[in-house]
Amino acid sequence: MRYEREHKTQTRDRIVRNTARKLRAEGLKGPGVASVMKASGLTVGGFYKHFRSKHELFAEAIAQAFSDSEKVYSSLQDVPREDRWKEVVRRYLSTEHCDHPDTGCPVAALAPEIARAKLTVRKQISSLMKERVERWVEFMPGATAPERERNFFVIFSAMAGAVSIARLLTEPAEREKVLVSVRDHLLHSF
């Protein structure tokens, strides 16, 4: 079977996207090569036609997870500029997000594992984080730019922490209590 021009690129992209989800669901040491290929309807052997190594794929997949989670950004066009951060807080601290790590924020799902990764991966993520800060800071509450940056760190830390903690609790009522407490606090203190 011979394929159309774009076929290989599309397959590669599909593998990266599926891996981005699997990593958030199963952790950095969760999915294996066979598993990510199967998730894309392929078999192990073909893997090295697309990637030099498992690490190459994983690095791309983490980056993909970061840009996935930037999609919220574009879906916020209708919301007034000054209310956008509140909408982000509501969505980030929703039961929906808490229950679906695989399509959610990679920081809440993977931060400690990324912190232990090789320096090259960490550097890459560090700069993705920097980009994220720059993109979001303008929507944050606060009178001056440095103040908005500090508030970004506070809001983002509180949200990521809350979701990480909620996810390790087993009782839905407890999980909800954490999410709601932090959500209410953030929405009322800026």
Added chain:
Amino acid sequence: MRYEREHKTQTRDRIVRNTARKLRAEGLKGPGVASVMKASGLTVGGFYKHFRSKHELFAEAIAQAFSDSEKVYSSLQDVPREDRWKEVVRRYLSTEHCDHPDTGCPVAALAPEIARAKLTVRKQISSLMKERVERWVEFMPGATAPERERNFFVIFSAMAGAVSIARLLTEPAEREKVLVSVRDHLLHSF
């Protein structure tokens, strides 16, 4: 060689403590049986004289990590009751804590991985978390008990999130900015 009465218990305890540190440093899938035995000056073979399986040890070690991190509690006797939570915030968000995951808070070091663990482990951690809440709530800021509980969730989420995020950044100045921003915010908004 035959050993004194307490020898075996002490050895077992030493393995658990070393594993508690290794898990926070290397993650739940980091250290192997050989590695934790070596860290205690022993060889692989003896492992199953102390534990039924690697999972049994790991479950105990996570619990150990939780009770390790409760030691802060007892070192706070000199601090006036109403200032204790501030001292906890300062220590939790210190460079010292950020740079030493292995002796630090297991939530900041392992939360997402624990969230993915087997239900039995998660249930155990869930109840350890509940105990932690109960122990700390009385020192939290707030007029009423429910308010103090909500504030505990906010403060703890923000601290754990900040340290997790700081740890994945590569530049010390950036790490510090996150820690300081969150610390100042928490100390000034309750």
Added chain:
DNA sequence: TGTACATCAGTGAACGCGCGTTCACTGATGTAC
């Protein structure tokens, strides 16, 4: 008091399994003649 035996924490080699990687092969389609 002396000797043979039991005890048991710890050793180190071996086994089996999962996983990353390699490799010879497949087979449908485009191209050369």
Added chain:
DNA sequence: TGTACATCAGTGAACGCGCGTTCACTGATGTAC
């Protein structure tokens, strides 16, 4: 127009290594006689 060959994404078996677990063995000391 028809036929032989090249291409190349994908297949599936095999290899090697690490790791959890098992097991026969060690050797120092306590105990029985």
